[in-house]
Amino acid sequence: MALYTETVMDHFRNPRNAGEMKDADGIGEVGNAKCGDIMKIYLRIENNIIKDVKFETFGCGSAIASSSMATEMIKGKTIEEALAVTNRQVVEALGGLPAHKLHCSVLAEEAVKAAIKNYYDRNGISYNRSEFPDCENCGSCRMV
C-alpha cells in the first residue's frame, strides 16, 4: 500500500517488542478508545537503563508501527536518552507518516514519557511535571 513506507509496513506486520510485561517497573498508557488509538508501554529499568520494553496498542497501522519503532529506539538507552526521543525522530525513523497519521507518533512519544513518569512516581523520584504528558487533563484529544 502506498499509504505507508516499507519501514512502516515492516514494523506493522512484524512489530518489535509487542506484548505484555509482568512486573514492569513503569507502565504508561495514552490515547482514547473513542478516538481509535490507545498505546500502552511497559518498561523494565535497571540502574537507570531501559533493560526491556514491551508495548500493546489498539489502533491503526501507523499507531502499531510507531509503537514498535519507539520501543526499538529506547531499548538499552538511559532514561534521559529515552526522554529525549521525540515524535519527529520516530517519524523520521519510519521514513515518514501521512500528515493525518502524525498524531500516532505523538502518542508513541507520550506513551514512553508516561511510562517513565510512572516509574518516577513509583520510586519517589522528583521530576518537572510540565515536561510530561498530563493525561488527566489532556486537551489534545477532543473526545476525552
Added chain:
Amino acid sequence: MIYADNAATTKLSVAALDAMMPYLMENFGNPSSLHTMGQKAAEALQEARETIAVCIGCSPKEVYFTSGGSESDNQAIISAAETGRKKGKKHIISTAFEHHAVLHTLKKLERQGFEIELLPVGSTGTVTAEQVEKAIRPDTCLVTIMYANNEIGSVLPVAEIGAVCRAAKVFFHTDAVQAAGHLHINVKEQNIDMLSLSAHKFHGPKGAGVLYAKTGIIPVSLIEGGAQERGRRAGTENVPAIAGMAAALKEAVANIDINAAKVSVLRDRLIAGLSEIPHCALNGDPVNRLPGNVNFCFEGIEGESLLLLLDAKGICASSGSACASGSLDPSHVLLAIGRPHEVAHGSLRLSLCETNTEEEINIILAEVPAIVKYLRNMSPVWKDLESGKRKFVL
C-alpha cells in the same frame, strides 16, 4: 487476490467493455457534431438512454446522464430545493445515514436557510414510511432517502415511502447507487420522482451515472456551457462510459434474480461464519439486506489494522474506522445505528458480487478470525475488556 469490496467499485464487465470500445476507437466522434461519426455517437447516447429507461421503468426523456452518483444526488436535491424555494417551502426530510453526496448537499442548503430534518434510523438502520409520513409538513419540498445503505447494506422500503410522498404531493428522491443492478427498480411502481445511480457499482465504468427525473421536474443545471442533456448538464457526453453503463445495467438487470440468489448464499455463509467470533455484531438489517453486503464490528480492535493485514493476505475489504477514512470520527452510518465510537472503529465491510466463490468465502472465514485474534492479543482495550476493567458492548 480476493476482491470483496464491490460496494466501493466493481470490475468492468466484458459486455460493458465491448460496448465502450467502438466509441473509444473508430467512432470517437462528439455527439454534438453533425457529421456521420458524430451522429453515430449521438445514436449511441439515444440507445443507452432507451436501455436504461427500460431497466428502471421510465421514459427515455426522463434519463439525464451525469458523471456519477454524487453529481446525480447533488443535482436532484438542488433541483427540488429550487422548486421548493420558489413556493416558500424550505423543509427537507432525509435520514442520518445517507451518503455524504446527499448529506453535504443538504448541509449546504441548510446554510442557505433550508430546514433539514434527518430521521433516526434505529439499530438496524432503516426508516419506515410512517416515520416519513409523520415528518412531512405543509412546507416540505423534498424527501430524499436512500434505497440501500452503502456501508451496512440495509434495504429501505422505498415504494412505501414513495407512496406516502406521492399522497402528500412532496418530491421523493432516492439515492439508488447501491441498489441499481442489484435490486429491482421500477420508478413508476415505486412512486419515485428522482433517482440517482452510478455505473461502476454494477460492473460499468467509473465516471458515468444517471439522474432520473420524472416528467415535470426540470433539473437545475449544475454545469453551464452547452445544450447537452437538453440544457440540463453541459459538457461533451462521456459516450464510451455511457454506452458501457447501459450495457452493464442491461446485463445486471437480466441476471438480477440469479445473481441475488447466488450472492446472498455466499453472504449468509460469511455472516454465519464471522458471527462465531466472540464479541462481534452484524451491522445493518439482517433481513432486508443487499445480497452482497457483510458488515461487522469486532470489539477491541481498530479497522485499518484489520484491513492492512487482510490486504497482506490478498483480501480487499473496507472499514468504517476513522483511521481508514482519514477523518477523526468513525463512520457516521455506524454512529447513526448507535454503535459507540470505540466499537465503530473496529468495523469491517466485505461486499461480494456474483464472481466471488465458495472457496474465497472459506479463505476469508479462515483469515478474519485469526487476524482479529492477533490484533486483540496486542490491544490494551481488549485486555481491559477481558479483565473486566472495561465493559463489553457487544
